[in-house]
Amino acid sequence: MDQFEFRAEGFGELQSLVDALYATREVVDRLDLVMQAEVLDFDPDLLEIVNLLPPGRYERQRLCDQLNSALAAHGWGGTYGTVE
Template sequence: MAVEKSSDYGIMQRLTDDLFAHDEVIRRLDAVLMAESYDLPSDLLEVIALLPPGTYTRQRFCDQVNSSISGHGWGYVYGTVE
C-alpha cells in the first residue's frame, strides 16, 4: 500500500508560521483555537490537542508537534514544521 501526501500537506507549517508571526511565545490555547479555525483534519487536530498545557516558543512548539507527527508516522503525509 503506497502512502501519498495529503492535500493538507504543509498546512501545519502555515499554522506554525501564523502562530509565531507576531509573537515569540504562544499559549497552547492559541494553537488549539487557530488549528480549529484552519479546519484541520482530525489527525492534525489530535496532534495539537496532545500538546501539554503551557507556553511555547517556536522551537518548543515545533519539537512537540514534530514528535507527535513522527510518532504517528505522518511526516510524509502531512509534513513536519520548522
C-alpha cells in the same frame, strides 16, 4: 517523491499555522494553537496532533519539536509534513 508516499490534502498546514502564529510573537499558548487549528477546520488527524500538546506556552523551537515528535509517533510526517 517516493511512489508509495502519500501526501494528505492538509500537507503543510501545520507549517503555515506555526508561521502565522509566530509572525508577530515570540511565545504562543497551546490554547491559541488549538483554537486557530479548529477555526481553520484542520483535518481530524492534525487536530489530534495539536491536541496532544501539553498545556503551556511555547517558544517556536519547542513547539516544533513537540509537534514533530507527535507526527513521528503516528508515522504522519510524510503525510502531513513536519514543522520548523
